[in-house]
Amino acid sequence: MPHAHSSSAASSGGDDLGSTDEVKVFKDEGDGEDEKRSSENLLEEKSSLIDWTESEEKSGEPYPGKLSVKSDLSPVFGKFEPHPATGFNMGYLMAPYPYPNGGAHPLPVSMTGKMGLPAGGGLSLFCPGGELGQPPPAHMGIPPPYQLDSKLAAGLARTPMYPFPGGTYPYPMLSPEMSQVAASWHTPTMYPISSAASGFRSPYPTSLPISSSSLSRYGIPSELYRFSPTLGGGLGLGLGPALVPPPPSKSDLDSHHSRYARSLEKGSSSSSSDKPSDSSANSNNKEQNKKPHIKKPLNAFMLYMKEMRAKVVAECTLKESAAINQILGRRWHSLSREEQAKYYEKARQERQLHMQLYPGWSARDNYGYGSKKKKRKKDRSPAELGGNNLKKCRARYGLDQQSQWCKPCRRKKKCVRYMEALAAASGTVPMPMATPQSPCSEEDVKLEEMSDASSDGDADTPLNSASSPGALSALSSLASPASEPAPAPRHPVGTNPRDANNPLSVGQLTSQSWPRAAPRPGHEVISVS
DNA sequence: AAGCCTTTGAAGTTT
DNA sequence: AAACTTCAAAGGCTT
Numbered sequence: 001m002p003h004a005h006s007s008s009a010a011s012s013g014g015d016d017l018g019s020t021d022e023v024k025v026f027k028d029e030g031d032g033e034d035e036k037r038s039s040e041n042l043l044e045e046k047s048s049l050i051d052w053t054e055s056e057e058k059s060g061e062p063y064p065g066k067l068s069v070k071s072d073l074s075p076v077f078g079k080f081e082p083h084p085a086t087g088f089n090m091g092y093l094m095a096p097y098p099y100p101n102g103g104a105h106p107l108p109v110s111m112t113g114k115m116g117l118p119a120g121g122g123l124s125l126f127c128p129g130g131e132l133g134q135p136p137p138a139h140m141g142i143p144p145p146y147q148l149d150s151k152l153a154a155g156l157a158r159t160p161m162y163p164f165p166g167g168t169y170p171y172p173m174l175s176p177e178m179s180q181v182a183a184s185w186h187t188p189t190m191y192p193i194s195s196a197a198s199g200f201r202s203p204y205p206t207s208l209p210i211s212s213s214s215l216s217r218y219g220i221p222s223e224l225y226r227f228s229p230t231l232g233g234g235l236g237l238g239l240g241p242a243l244v245p246p247p248p249s250k251s252d253l254d255s256h257h258s259r260y261a262r263s264l265e266k267g268s269s270s271s272s273s274d275k276p277s278d279s280s281a282n283s284n285n286k287e288q289n290k291k292p293h294i295k296k297p298l299n300a301f302m303l304y305m306k307e308m309r310a311k312v313v314a315e316c317t318l319k320e321s322a323a324i325n326q327i328l329g330r331r332w333h334s335l336s337r338e339e340q341a342k343y344y345e346k347a348r349q350e351r352q353l354h355m356q357l358y359p360g361w362s363a364r365d366n367y368g369y370g371s372k373k374k375k376r377k378k379d380r381s382p383a384e385l386g387g388n389n390l391k392k393c394r395a396r397y398g399l400d401q402q403s404q405w406c407k408p409c410r411r412k413k414k415c416v417r418y419m420e421a422l423a424a425a426s427g428t429v430p431m432p433m434a435t436p437q438s439p440c441s442e443e444d445v446k447l448e449e450m451s452d453a454s455s456d457g458d459a460d461t462p463l464n465s466a467s468s469p470g471a472l473s474a475l476s477s478l479a480s481p482a483s484e485p486a487p488a489p490r491h492p493v494g495t496n497p498r499d500a501n502n503p504l505s506v507g508q509l510t511s512q513s514w515p516r517a518a519p520r521p522g523h524e525v526i527s528v529s
Numbered sequence: 530a531a532g533c534c535t536t537t538g539a540a541g542t543t544t
Numbered sequence: 545a546a547a548c549t550t551c552a553a554a555g556g557c558t559t
Contacts, residue, residue, distance in 0.1 A: 296552045301537035306553060313555095321554040322535040329536040347538080363540045367550060 294361050297350035300343035301332055 298306065305328045312327050313319060332340070354361070 296539075296550095298552060299538040302552055305536075309554065319554095320534080320556050322533085322556085324554075325534085325536040327536090332537070344538095351539080363551070364542085366552085367541075 293366065294354075294358050296363055296366060297354040298347060299350075300340065300347040301329075303346050303350070304328065304332055304335075304343045 305325065308328055308331065309321075309324055312324050312331075316324070316327060318324055318327070
């Protein structure tokens with residue numbers, strides 16, 4: 001992520017751990033020190049998380065003292081210290097960081113009323129007890145745009161797909177240990193589960209011992225490993241070569257690769273992935289065109305997303321992956337280090353297993369896979385980007401009468417939602433929500449453009465001019481209209497954003513995934529005329 | 530049908 | 545070395 005790098009490089013001395021960089025993005029001049037401390041803490045913590053797994057990997061000594069959570073060498077990977085009823089697996093059902101207003105969401109009750117949302121308790125904005133149970137960055141003072149999806153509002157009545165209340169675990173017959181495993185099964189069941197034969201689209205229960213989940217992902221029948229006396233128990237210890245069962249024969253792998261590749265081909269649904277090819281000629285062509293594709297091992301966040309997505313979908317009534325991913329990104333940041341460590345460790349094992357299975361594989365192999373790789377923004381010509389940006393911006397003012405969104409605006413929904421958020425935050429009468437007559441406002445357009453310019457990393461774009469102290473304030477005024485009181489301090493003094501006891505800190509911590517429309521330094525507001 | 534969106538992280542490439 | 549890019553998952557949405 002270019003913006004991540006740029007910001008981290010500018011502020012953290014290059015220790016790019018990705019997720020913390022933008023914590024600084026919204027910092028106030030006044031509390032820079034605190035923020036710096038917080039951010040450094042984050043960097044430190046996160047890097048220690050990584051070091052922790054890496055050092056273990058290198059030393060062969062399991063978790064040399066940094067964390068005790070892996071002291072249990074149970075065959076069930078991920079058997080960390082059990083969480084209470086609101087622990088990791090289910091903890092998101094309860095807002096871990098209650099809002100000062102006592103509600104389950106960050107908006108004042110009065111504001112929810114203005115937004116036409118149910119005021120008070122039970123149902124938080126759109127994501128009961130879930131992501132939206134976490135405070136937004138204090139500087140915003142408004143709920144995340146995705147909360148304001150009109151679709152979401154329409155979906156408020158949706159029955160949770162996971163109706164069991166927190167604390168009532170759906171697997172009462174299982175031992176606590178197995179319950180944890182079962183919990184990890186829970187999410188994947190949200191997805192269509194292919195047959196074992198089609199295991200390439202397996203539910204991939206990432207909390208399961210890697211022996212089944214990862215193997216199925218890589219197309220290796222778990223049966224090959226299931227009875228390994230070492231693999232499961234070794235998971236917490238890292239997978240030394242001795243612990244890894246002999247990989248399948250080359251023919252096995254080839255077969256699996258092919259299946260895997262087929263099942264993962266863009267456009268081929270999981271349901272059809274294992275059907276015999278209707279046309280052998282077509283099949284052959286495809287096979288020729290697209291070499292067996294060994295996918296990258298999932299990183300920690302991907303594993304987390306895979307595990308949590310369905311739950312978020314169920315809770316928030318959102319279905320769009322982009323919005324879900326934003327939520328998951330925030331949740332990821334709100335995880336404790338132990339919780340994140342679980343996923344870092346899983347990811348490490350994923351990589352290790354992947355290495356064992358595909359010794360010669362390189363991520364490079366997948367570059368440009370299937371030639372599908374779209375013409376990314378940054379690959380586009382200046383004419384496509386910078387040169388036309390202003391035109392695009394102008395075009396954004398045009399209305400698409402058939403659509404409820406501005407047609408030229410890529411993040412249409414967000415535009416509308418952002419406007420709604422602004423209206424709600426300012427206490428003004430919201431503009432018509434998501435009606436065919438609702439354009440993106442100028443402010444919205446500016447925010448979108450700045451966001452685009454930033455994420456595009458397009459230095460030639462006029463929007464991406466040199467950084468200016470005025471940009472932040474200008475944007476601040478956009479996010480927080482003049483009629484509104486000044487936003488809360490972005491970072492409370494002396495708080496560690498990672499500190500779960502610090503309710504405000506979480507939102508700041510997660511500001512990276514917080515609204516794309518949010519301002520970033522280094523981008524001036526320019527008027528689009 | 531192909532690509533976008535959106536997230537973080539790993540690993541690759543480029544500067 | 546730092547910056548930048550690609551790709552992992554996901555599914556609704558747009559073109």
